[in-house]
Amino acid sequence: MFIGHVADVDCVTFLPNCNYLATGGSDRTVRIWDAQSGTEVRCLKGLPTGVTAVAASGDGRTIAAGGENGEILLWDLRMERLLARLRAHTDLITSLDFSQPVNPSGRSHSTSSIPLLVSGSLDCTIRVWNAAVRPEDKTRVGRWG
Numbered sequence: 001m002f003i004g005h006v007a008d009v010d011c012v013t014f015l016p017n018c019n020y021l022a023t024g025g026s027d028r029t030v031r032i033w034d035a036q037s038g039t040e041v042r043c044l045k046g047l048p049t050g051v052t053a054v055a056a057s058g059d060g061r062t063i064a065a066g067g068e069n070g071e072i073l074l075w076d077l078r079m080e081r082l083l084a085r086l087r088a089h090t091d092l093i094t095s096l097d098f099s100q101p102v103n104p105s106g107r108s109h110s111t112s113s114i115p116l117l118v119s120g121s122l123d124c125t126i127r128v129w130n131a132a133v134r135p136e137d138k139t140r141v142g143r144w145g
Helices: none
Strands: 010-012 022-023 031-036 041-043 052-055 062-067 071-076 079-087 093-098 114-120 124-132 140-145
Touching: 022 052, 031 052, 031 062, 062 093, 062 114, 071 093, 071 114
Parallel strands: 010 052, 052 093
Antiparallel strands: 010 022, 022 031, 031 041, 052 062, 062 071, 071 079, 093 114, 114 124, 124 140
């Protein structure tokens, strides 16, 4: 059993290639857990509203969390710092996912392609973000909706 959130847990994802998982909830936190022991490893704060979606990058270094206010926060787990705050949507974030880079030979997890973050929202839009640029240069690369 994982005990730490002080309100409902709304989203969960495994971090790739490790025994950690990330959860987000109405207490406005993202918590990183050791999946085998149930021990909380980190608690990430910064969203002014509840966390409604969470995703981990393919290398497991970056966590994205979307909130009820349409905002997305990106954290670097190794450096334990907030990388970017994206004003993404006009309504609640319903889903987030990182692309899995594929090089021309078809092998995944290559550094030869640009990692992307996609977000979906109750505002009826999907947005795609370049997840490889410096935090101060975060840009949207496309919008559908």
